[in-house]
Amino acid sequence: MLLPLVIGLPLLGFALLGLWGRRFGEPASGWVASLLVLASFLLGFYLLLQGGARWTLAEWLPGIPFSLRLDNLSGVMLMVVTGVGFLIHVWAIGYMHADPGYSRFFSYFNLFIAAMLLLVLGDSLPVVFIGWEGVGLASYLLIGFWYTERVNADSARKAFIVNRIGDLGFLLGMGLLWSMFGTLSISELAQKVEEGGYSFASLTLAGFFLLVGAMGKSAQVPLMVWLPDAMAGPTPVSALIHAATMVTAGVYLLVRHAFLLHGDAFLSGLIVAVGFLTAIYGALCSLGQWDIKRIVAYTTLSQLGFMFVAVGVGAYWVAIFHIVTHAFFKALMFMSSGSVIHALGGEQDVRKMGGMRKYLPVTHLHALVATAASGGLVPFAGFWSKDAILAYSFEYGPWLWALMMGASVLAALYSIRWYVLVFWGEYRGKEHPHESPAVMLWPNHILMGGAVGVGFIGLPYVIDYKNFLEPFLTQAIGDFPHEKLPVLTEWALIVISAVVAIAALLWGFRFFQRPMPDWYERFQSAALQGFYVDAVYNALLVNPTKALAGLLFGGDKGLLSGFGGLGGL
Known part of the structure; x- marks a missing residue:
């Protein structure tokens, strides 16, 4: 019975602060919300030490139980969501000071944590889907938190609608799996897939539909347009939702369903292609932004692409490893940005910044570490998880390793x-x-x-033959054996990765302090507009749909006025 309580505690915070938050006042609302998330972290950690937990409500929907499962995989995600989530909650106590919607903000924040925990702990797909929609709702409320400004409300709607496209994929995938196997329990699906006796084409289609769902939530090409606009919300929202938790939910969904994807060459190739395109697109867009939060938002897009490539090449534990390291350094990057915004009275244009290391020495230290980890500098956390993705990419094909090495050079450049x-x-x-x-x-x-330091839990086998994370996660994900690279090859890849990151960071450090050449300014003007993807979507999809809606609405009005006239007669 302790397992539902892990979700119930932040849900209690949502209800308490939603109903009586104004009576709590400031900063009590923030501390109540933060301590409830910390309680979820401690309870989840205790249950994980006990070997995990299960909880099932047998009669929920006809033939579908309401089941929760805490195993090693969902346990790692729970630690990230509640651990990093708690730190961001505490940070927000200071950042949201004197905001008129202070307690409402923390109410929504707790709702988001509860929904994310339901998504992570759900052991049947409809339960996961409730959490999936819950984080969509909470992100809508938080992105549009300052809803009196039209641009914020529009950004919230955009995020909500683009995510619905992915959610349709998730629903279709659930329907197909139900028709094939007669169950939506993830544990039972894994058993039935192992037993065989199904159509491979149908299973590939079901995997594809789940991939569409993951692409929407994790902002992959072509459903990536909502993430940069999501920066309209307060900075703690960016740090929690768009760095540490919600955007990684798509990666988690794919890893949880590794038994559907593994060995399917079509799906693996598609995931690799989508991940690589997103990694490059996010990196190039980031290099053209002037808004401090949009710079970091596009870097998140790029890093999510790395996670998808890890899933595509069969490195499922590495995808989770990168989620863990990314949660730390990207939340730190967002919160360092937030500290600068806070110091400058809300200013977000980097052209009106510069020299902050003299004024904000502590924040400068935080930013320096975040930059080193994001840029893949050895021995920071980002280096080890990125290096593991590169090593598995080399096994998949040296051509993919070369492409991903190019993406990691861009990662160093946008960080610096x-x-x-x-x-x-x-x-x-x-x-x-x-x-x-x-x-x-x-x-x-x-x-x-x-x-x-968190990168040291997943060191490559040539340094630490049995690192902590790989065997820990493999127990839950399933063991998909692969040939390890020869020792010399592995060492060569590590050294090349380290040297390339150092060279890219040093070159970028010098380059971005000088006046920009003409070619870069031309590139920057295109990157600033996200390479006009939104304009293309508006021309091909949005405006024709609006025109059709206007036409139908005109027909409706004509029909209704006709009936009105007939009634009058």
Whole structure:
């Protein structure tokens, strides 16, 4: 009975703060929300130490139980969601100070954590789907939190609608799996797939539908257009939803269903292609942005592409490993950005920043570590997970390794560009910057420790033959054996990866401090517009649909006025 309580605690926070948040006031609302998330973390950690847990309500829907499962895979995700989530909650206590919607914000924040935990712990697909829709609802509420400004409300709607496209894929996948196997329990589906006796074409189609769902939630090409606009919400929202948790849900869904994907050359190739395109697209767009949060948003898009490539090449544990390292360094990157925004009275244009290392020395240290981890500098956390993806890519094909190495060079460049524009040079604005309060600095200290050290739980076999994470996750994901690379090849890949990251960071550090050449400014103007993908979507999809809607509405009005006239007669 303790397992539903893990989800119930933040849900209780949502209800309490939603109904009586104004009576709690500030900062009590923030601390109530934060401590309930911490309680979920401690309870989940305790159950994980006990060897996991299951909870089932047998009679829920006809033939479908309401079942929850805490195993090693969902346990790692639970630790990330509640652990990093707790730190972001505490940081938000300082960031949201004096906001008129303070308690409403923390109410939504707790709703999001509860929905994400339901998604992660669900052992039947309809239960996962409730959590899936719950995080969609919470992200809509949080992105449009400052709804009095039209642009924020529009961004929230855009995120919600684009995600519905992916959710349709999820629903179709569920329907097909039900028709094939007569169950939607993930544990039972794994058994039935192992037993065989099904149509391979149908299974591939079901896997494809689930992939469409994952592409929507994890903002993969071509459903990636909602993520940069989601920066309209407060910075803690960006850190929680678009770095540590919700956008990784699609990757988690694919890893949980590795038994559907493994050995299917079509699906594996498609996932690799989608992941690589997203990694490159996000990286190139990031290099053209001027808004500090949109720079980091596009870097998230790129890193999610790396996770998809890991799933496509069969490195399921590595995909989760990258989720863990990314949660630390990307949340730190967003929250360092938030500290700068806070110091500059809400300014988000990096052209009006610069020289922040003199004014915000502690935040500068956080940003430096986040940059090193994001750029893949050895021995920071991002290096080890990225290197593991590159090693598995080499096994898949040296051509893929070369392409992903190019993507990792871009990752180093966009990380160092963000750092240089904000923290180096001379201050170009008019505000008087001030360091953040302790309630905002301490969570970043802890995240900084994770960005430095969490990579050591998944070292390559030539350094640590039985690293902690691989056998731990394999128990839950399933063992899909593969040939390890020869020792010399593995070492060569590690050294090349390390040297390339150092060279790219050094080159970028010098390049972005100089005036930009003409070719870069031309590239930047296209990247700033996301290479006009939104304009193409508007021309091909949005505007024709609006015109059709206008036509139908005109017909409706004519028909109704005719009936009105007939009634009058």
